[in-house]
Each structure stands twice: as structure tokens, then as C-alpha cells.
Amino acid sequence: xSATATAARxxxxxxxxxxxxxxxxxxxxxxDDITLPNMVHAxxxxxxxGHATITKLDTSAAKKEPGVVAVYTGADTEGVLNAxxxxxxxxNSDLKVAQYRALAKDxxxxxxxxxxxxVAESAHAAVDALDAIDVQYEPLPAVVDPEKAxxxxxxxxxxxxxxxxxxxxxxxxxxxxxxxxxxxxxxxxRIVQQRLIPTAIETRGAVAQYVPATGDLTLWNxxxxxxxxxxxxxxxxxIPEDRLRVIAPEVGGxxxxxxxxxxxxxxxxxxxxKLGRPVKWQETRSENYVSTTxxxxxxxxxxxxxxxxxxxxxxxxxxxxxxxxxLSTAAPGIPTILHGLMLSGPYTIxxxxxxxxxxxxxxxxxxxxxxxxxxxxxxxxxxxxxVLARKIGVDPVEVRRRNLIPPFDxxxxxxxxxxxxxxxxxxxxxxxxxxxxxxxxxxxQKAGREEGRYLxxxxxxxxxxxxxxxxxxxGAVGFQGGLWESAIVRFHPSGKVNVFIGASPHGQGEETTxxxxxxxxxxxxxxxxxVVHGDTDNTPMGWGTYGSRTTAVGGAALAVASRKxxxxxxLLTSHLLEAAVEDIDYADGKFFVKGSxxxxxxxxxxxxxxxxxxxxxxxxxxxxEATSFYDPPNFVYPFGAHVAIVEVDADTGHVDLKRYxxxxxxxxxxxxxxxxxxxxxxxxxxxGQALWEGAVYxxxxxxxxxxxxxxxxxxxxxLPNIEVLSTVxxxxxxxxxxxxxxxxGTIASTCTVFNAVIDALEPFxxxxxxxxxxxxxxxRAIHRKGA
Ligand code: MCN
Numbered sequence: 001x002s003a004t005a006t007a008a009r010x011x012x013x014x015x016x017x018x019x020x021x022x023x024x025x026x027x028x029x030x031x032d033d034i035t036l037p038n039m040v041h042a043x044x045x046x047x048x049x050g051h052a053t054i055t056k057l058d059t060s061a062a063k064k065e066p067g068v069v070a071v072y073t074g075a076d077t078e079g080v081l082n083a084x085x086x087x088x089x090x091x092n093s094d095l096k097v098a099q100y101r102a103l104a105k106d107x108x109x110x111x112x113x114x115x116x117x118x119v120a121e122s123a124h125a126a127v128d129a130l131d132a133i134d135v136q137y138e139p140l141p142a143v144v145d146p147e148k149a150x151x152x153x154x155x156x157x158x159x160x161x162x163x164x165x166x167x168x169x170x171x172x173x174x175x176x177x178x179x180x181x182x183x184x185x186x187x188x189x190r191i192v193q194q195r196l197i198p199t200a201i202e203t204r205g206a207v208a209q210y211v212p213a214t215g216d217l218t219l220w221n222x223x224x225x226x227x228x229x230x231x232x233x234x235x236x237x238x239i240p241e242d243r244l245r246v247i248a249p250e251v252g253g254x255x256x257x258x259x260x261x262x263x264x265x266x267x268x269x270x271x272x273x274k275l276g277r278p279v280k281w282q283e284t285r286s287e288n289y290v291s292t293t294x295x296x297x298x299x300x301x302x303x304x305x306x307x308x309x310x311x312x313x314x315x316x317x318x319x320x321x322x323x324x325x326x327l328s329t330a331a332p333g334i335p336t337i338l339h340g341l342m343l344s345g346p347y348t349i350x351x352x353x354x355x356x357x358x359x360x361x362x363x364x365x366x367x368x369x370x371x372x373x374x375x376x377x378x379x380x381x382x383x384x385x386x387v388l389a390r391k392i393g394v395d396p397v398e399v400r401r402r403n404l405i406p407p408f409d410x411x412x413x414x415x416x417x418x419x420x421x422x423x424x425x426x427x428x429x430x431x432x433x434x435x436x437x438x439x440x441x442x443x444x445q446k447a448g449r450e451e452g453r454y455l456x457x458x459x460x461x462x463x464x465x466x467x468x469x470x471x472x473x474x475g476a477v478g479f480q481g482g483l484w485e486s487a488i489v490r491f492h493p494s495g496k497v498n499v500f501i502g503a504s505p506h507g508q509g510e511e512t513t514x515x516x517x518x519x520x521x522x523x524x525x526x527x528x529x530x531v532v533h534g535d536t537d538n539t540p541m542g543w544g545t546y547g548s549r550t551t552a553v554g555g556a557a558l559a560v561a562s563r564k565x566x567x568x569x570x571l572l573t574s575h576l577l578e579a580a581v582e583d584i585d586y587a588d589g590k591f592f593v594k595g596s597x598x599x600x601x602x603x604x605x606x607x608x609x610x611x612x613x614x615x616x617x618x619x620x621x622x623x624x625e626a627t628s629f630y631d632p633p634n635f636v637y638p639f640g641a642h643v644a645i646v647e648v649d650a651d652t653g654h655v656d657l658k659r660y661x662x663x664x665x666x667x668x669x670x671x672x673x674x675x676x677x678x679x680x681x682x683x684x685x686x687x688g689q690a691l692w693e694g695a696v697y698x699x700x701x702x703x704x705x706x707x708x709x710x711x712x713x714x715x716x717x718x719l720p721n722i723e724v725l726s727t728v729x730x731x732x733x734x735x736x737x738x739x740x741x742x743x744x745g746t747i748a749s750t751c752t753v754f755n756a757v758i759d760a761l762e763p764f765x766x767x768x769x770x771x772x773x774x775x776x777x778x779x780r781a782i783h784r785k786g787a
Pocket of ligand 1: 252253254255256369370371505506507508509510513514545546547548549550551552666667668669670671672674675678681738739740741742743
């Protein structure tokens with residue numbers, strides 16, 4: 001048998017993504033492409049009110065419309081569907097979970113809340129028949145602002161939760177009161193992280209096929225975590241997990257919004273269970289804007305205590321986090337665990353305290369959105385660095401340097417109780433500043449101001465908690481699941497390899513990078529490895545792709561499984577070559593007796609021999625595959641420094657983003673092209689928040705930005721070239737040293753650009769502008785015309 005061992009190392013190689021050909025040629029198959037015999041289509045009637053009582057709901061006329069098969073309301077789901085669970089029950093927070101139904105009953109609590117569903121022979125017939133449903137509402141007062149929602153006399157969303165407070169959580173470390181008492185300088189600010197709409201290019205959808213004869217349900221679903229969907233669907237629909245198969249076909253982006261199961265998913269399943277026919281539900285874009293989850297929505301009151309030379313002695317904050325009308329799957333963990341624990345960032349801060357109030361409002365439920373909690377923490381600190389710098393008259397970079405944690409490579413404890421794995425924050429900062437020639441820029445800025453040109457520079461450092469796991473910590477912080485990942489590496493007799501993973505990438509590129517990992521670990525060609533994911537019937541359990549964890553946790557599972565295989569191969573080689581196993585060495589896909597590399601077995605030889613099992617050592621099982629369930633010992637903590645340069649037109653308020661430099665450290669990079677792509681995408685989403693994006697509700701709970709014409713997503717022509725650099729600080733606990741990168745760009749870029757805008761506006765004495773920094777808001781700030 002000829003060996004096809006690779007000489008070139010794949011880890012670190014910027015090979016092209018193998019996912020791309022099918023995506024760019026239109027051959028990828030998304031949920032909406034699934035068509036089954038006898039399939040019917042569901043369309044959902046949604047509340048047009050932010051808050052209202054349903055006074056009449058008569059579906060009899062709709063049932064008679066052409067092509068209509070059935071019409072269901074909340075009453076029909078009684079006893080069939082359980083409430084949609086919240087799966088992050090943050091402890092010590094007095095958490096109050098309102099009952100969230102797949103179809104509302106009696107009261108609607110946000111525009112988009114599902115009220116009834118029409119099932120028809122065609123999608124058009126289903127949509128047309130929605131008009132024939134006789135529904136009447138008695139509008140109730142609504143509240144959309146989390147701070148107003150907790151005030152006395154505010155409209156109440158859930159009778160059983162007076163005051164609208166879903167939870168109150170506190171993080172504290174050190175003596176913050178003493179820090180403020182003895183502070184030489186105190187600076188304060190109010191930061192509003194506006195609500196955002198994730199806007200994945202593929203909207204949400206589900207095809208449910210329930211087979212009454214067997215009790216089996218197959219669900220094709222646009223999800224980031226098919227195994228969690230199976231778990232939760234079994235709880236809500238009462239179908240045992242072993243009867244449930246969830247398939248995530250091609251998924252066109254998620255950015256956090258495809259972590260939770262939303263009303264439409266449960267409705268599709270319910271309809272299929274009732275009718276015994278396959279049912280498809282696919283969101284329109286307008287529907288997506290109200291029915292799929294939103295992100296951010298944070299009001300932060302922050303104060304920082306410091307010495308007059310800029311050493312921070314304490315950070316204190318109160319946060320009102322708008323949660324929407326119900327608690328989405330992972331929602332409570334975002335403004336708490338993923339935000340509050342990052343309160344000291346890359347700095348040595350001796351005392352912190354934050355109170356977070358999660359608040360129900362008459363808005364679409366909020367979930368993770370790229371970065372999820374960490375952009376909010378980063379923004380808070382990095383904005384305050386600039387505020388402090390301006391107050392004490394010290395350069396903002398210098399203030400940061402005075403507070404940075406010195407480099408460390410194996411653990412550093414911070415005041416919130418976390419242990420960062422490794423970091424060199426000064427390293428990324430120096431590299432970013434060098435790239436933009438910071439000092440020279442400051443001179444140009446000064447000269448420009450004299451000519452009426454308003455240039456600004458923004459700097460932002462970040463460290464993020466990601467690679468979500470270990471499971472023990474997940475349990476301790478109330479996450480209702482594990483956070484390990486699994487991988488099966490299976491060699492076929494021909495020497496080709498399938499890798500089956502529990503995680504479910506949906507744009508990140510692990511079909512490529514995971515093949516790279518296996519190619520190096522086992523010395524096979526990268527094209528001899530195919531990665532299989534996204535189907536609960538043929539992949540091992542996994543907890544999903546979010547929290548930049550797939551490589552940090554799933555990639556580690558893969559490395560460990562591959563190493564187990566190598567151990568088995570050594571045993572078999574020792575048997576075949578009649579040598580002691582300790583004397584068997586491995587290099588580049590070959591196993592040989594130490595010192596005699598010519599006398600070897602290739603891994604492909606071993607794959608064949610182990611699979612045919614004609615001559616195995618006593619006690620060895622046949623087959624050549626290994627499984628790993630990897631639960632990491634700690635999170636990973638990637639970090640970076642970003643710099644933006646803007647020019648503001650004082651006459652129009654227009655912000656011209658002239659340069660963007662990102663220096664990120666996610667440990668050794670498996671595929672630098674993919675890493676660069678991830679940073680690009682992330683940076684752009686963060687810039688979108690700083691300059692253009694924002695979900696706007698009126699006081700009645702109407703979403704005023706419910707389409708792409710109103711919700712301003714960044715386009716390529718609005719952006720400069722993004723300069724991506726990196727440093728490499730391996731994680732001490734990951735088998736390959738890697739950390740995550742999927743969210744890095746978003747975490748840093750919002751504050752980087754925001755700081756640049758405020759820096760440009762310094763001559764006008766502008767301290768802050770509401771995000772997004774639209775030309776109107778910037779112009780008003782310059783000319784003091786109110787918000
Ligand atoms: N990678 C690498 N070397 C490293 C670290 C990562 O080559 N040292 C590669 C990975 O192998 C993978 C990619 O970079 O191909 C991102 O990996 P990772 O950081 O593990 O992130 P996840 O795969 O867990 O993805 C989740 C993350 C999150 S939380 C959001 S939100 C997000 C993101 O990824 N949503 C995305 N990137 C996205 N990209 C696309 N196209 N679509 C989304 O919805």
C-alpha cells in the first residue's frame with residue numbers, strides 16, 4: 001500500500017476554505033431548500049402591538065380559504081407544547097422566568113409575538129389566509145426602555161413579576177467603596193449599548209417531519225447547535241430525544257441569533273405533529289427582524305476611581321439590560337457572567353463592583369450577538385480609559401500602559417475571580433501603535449486641527465473569555481447544559497478519514513481547519529479528511545458553535561481523539577513488527593522501530609490492518625477509530641489591540657473611517673486566511689454598531705427599523721481596508737495552544753471607532769455621542785443642538 005503522508009505541515013497554512021465552492025456556486029442546501037413529499041407550509045400571524053390583550057381570535061373564515069389545511073392558536077397548543085425554557089438560570093440573581101409560549105394566549109407582549117398559524121398547501125396560500133383570521137386587540141401601555149421599565153408606575157409585562165425585573169445580579173471583588181473614598185480622581189459616564197439586530201443573511205426556518213406511525217420527528221433547522229435543539233425540543237414537544245433527529249443543513253450565519261429556538265421552530269413541529277405531514281416554516285426578512293432574537297441593549301452607568309497619574313483603583317457600575325418580553329435561551333448569562341466577570345479587562349484593577357438588572361420590556365427577546373457581553377465590558381473600560389485620560393491630561397495610550405497586566409504565560413488571577421490563561425497585552429498594543437505610527441499621527445492631528453480638519457484616533461485593548469467550558473463552571477454559573485465537545489475520528493480501510501463532530505459550524509470554516517488539525521496529527525493528506533457535522537443522528541453529542549468555543553473545545557477533542565488513534569497504531573505496529581511498544585516511534589504518518597525508520601507501517605497500512613482485523617494483538621478490538629469527549633480545564637482568553645483613525649466633517653457630522661488596524665492574539669493560528677476573515681467580519685459588525693446600526697422602537701413598542709432599508713448594515717463601500725496583524729501567545733492548557741477568534745473583531749471594534757470619533761471631536765469639547773454616531777448626532781454634538 002502506498003503511503004500518502006504529508007510532508008508540509010497543515011497547521012498554520014492558509015489553505016482555501018473547502019466550504020466556499022459550494023457556497024459561491026449556489027449548490028449549498030439550506031433549510032428552505034428542503035422539499036419533502038406531501039409537505040405543507042406554515043405562516044404565522046404576529047402581533048402588530050407591543051402590548052395588548054387579545055379580545056377576539058376567530059379562525060373559522062381562515063380555515064375555509066383556498067389551500068388551507070389547518071389553523072391553530074395558542075389554545076390548540078395547550079397540553080401539547082410545554083413553555084419554551086430559559087436555559088441559563090444565573091444563580092443568586094433572584095431570576096424570574098416568565099412563561100414563554102410558542103403561541104401567545106390572551107396577551108401579546110411584543111410586536112412579532114406569535115398569535116396563530118395557518119398551514120396550507122403552498123406558502124402563498126398560507127400567507128394569504130392570515131388576513132382572514134379575525135383577531136382583535138385591546139392595546140395596553142407598553143415600555144421599551146429597560147431603565148423606564150423598572151420605574152414606579154411603568155407598564156407591567158407579567159402579572160407574576162411585578163416591577164419587570166427578571167434578575168438582579170452582582171459581581172464584586174476588592175473594596176470598591178474604599179477605592180472611591182480615597183480616590184484622587186473619579187470619572188463617570190453613561191454608556192448606551194443600543195439594541196442591535198443580528199441580521200444573518202439566511203433568515204430562520206424549520207422543516208418538521210413527524211411520522212405518526214413511528215413517533216419519530218426529523219427537524220431541519222437553521223441552528224448553531226442541533227444537539228441542544230434536540231434536547232430542548234424534546235422538553236417542549238414531549239418527543240423523546242431518541243426519536244428526534246435534528247439536522248442543521250447549510251446555515252447562512254447566525255452570530256448568536258441561531259442559538260435559541262424561537263417560536264416558529266416549535267410551531268412548525270407542533271403543526272407537523274398535529275397533521276402527520278411535513279411542515280415548512282421560513283421567515284421573511286421583515287418577520288426575521290421582529291421574531292428572531294436581538295442583541296446588546298445595555299444602559300451602563302460607570303464610574304472609575306483613580307490616582308491623579310492615571311492608575312485605576314476601582315470600577316463601579318450599574319447596568320440595565322433590556323431582555324425583551326421573555327428570557328431567551330441563554331439570555332440571562334450574557335449581561336452577567338459573560339459581561340460582569342470581564343470587568344477588569346487586561347488591566348490590574350484592585351476593586352470592582354457591578355449591579356446588573358435584567359429587565360422585561362415590550363420588545364423582541366434579546367440573545368447573544370457576536371461578542372455577547374464582552375463587547376459591552378470592553379467598551380465600558382476602554383471608553384473610561386479615554387475619559388480618565390482627558391480628565392487628567394495624560395495621553396490615553398499612556399493611561400492604558402500604566403494599568404496593563406504584565407505578560408504571563410501560565411495563569412493570572414483577576415479580581416472578578418477568573419484565571420486568565422496567558423497574555424501579553426503590551427505586545428499587541430506596541431504592535432498596533434507601531435503600525436499606525438501613533439506619535440506621528442498625533443502631530444498630523446494637531447496640524448490638521450489648525451486647518452479645520454478634525455482627525456481622531458481610537459485605541460482599544462481587549463481580553464475576552466471564550467472557548468466556553470469547563471462544564472463544572474457551566475453548572476456553577478447556572479448554564480443548564482455541559483460545555484464539553486466531542487469528536488470521532490474514523491479511518492476507513494482505504495485510509496481515508498471521516499471526522500464526526502458535535503459542534504455545528506455555520507460559516508466559521510471548521511470543515512477546513514479541523515481537517516488541517518487531523519492531517520498534521522495523523523500524517524494524512526488534508527484532502528483525505530472529511531469533517532461531518534450538523535446531524536444529530538450521525539454525530540456525537542456536542543453543545544454547539546458559539547462563544548468562540550468550537551476550536552478551543554471541539555478542536556481539542558479532535559486532537560485528543562487523533563492521539564488516541566496514534567496510541568492504538570503504536571500497539572498494532574509493535575505487534576506486527578515484533579517490537580516492544582516503547583520502542584515504536586512515530587513521524588509523518590509512519591510508525592517504525594526506533595532507529596529503523598525504513599522498517600515502518602504507514603498509518604494507512606494500520607488503518608487497513610485494524611479494519612480487516614486478520615492479525616490483531618490479543619485483546620485489541622477491531623476497527624480504527626477513536627472518540628474524545630473533551631471538557632477543557634479552563635476558558636481561553638484571546639486578546640488584542642485595535643486602532644482606528646477617523647476624520648469628522650464638522651459641517652455635516654459625517655465620520656470618515658480612514659484606517660483600521662487590528663492586532664489579535666488567538667494563539668497559534670490553524671489557518672491564517674480564515675482567522676483574517678473572522679477578524680474582518682467581526683470588526684465590521686462592531687463598526688456597524690459604532691456608526692450605523694441600531695434597533696429603534698417607538699414608545700408603543702413598534703420597531704421602526706424593521707427592514708434593511710431602515711436598519712443600516714455596513715456595506716463594503718463604507719469601509720476601509722482592514723489591516724489584520726497578530727501576535728502568538730499559546731494557551732497553556734489547550735493541546736494545540738489555540739484560543740478562539742470568532743468574536744474578537746466585534747469585541748474590540750465598536751469602542752475603537754467610538755473612541756476615535758470622540759477624539760476627533762475634542763476641540764469642540766464633545767465628551768460623548770449616542771451610538772450609532774450618525775452624521776446628525778455628531779453634527780448636533782458639535783453644534784450643541786441636543787441629541
Ligand atoms: N481558528 C484558527 N486558529 C485559531 C483560532 C480559530 O484557524 N487559533 C479558526 C477556527 O478553526 C474556525 C474559525 O477560526 O475556522 C473560528 O473559530 P472559533 O474562534 O473557534 O469560533 P467558533 O467556530 O466557535 O465560531 C463562533 C463565533 C461566534 S461566537 C460568532 S457570533 C460568529 C463567529 O464565530 N458567528 C459567525 N464567526 C462567524 N462567521 C460566520 N461566517 N458566520 C457567523 O454566524
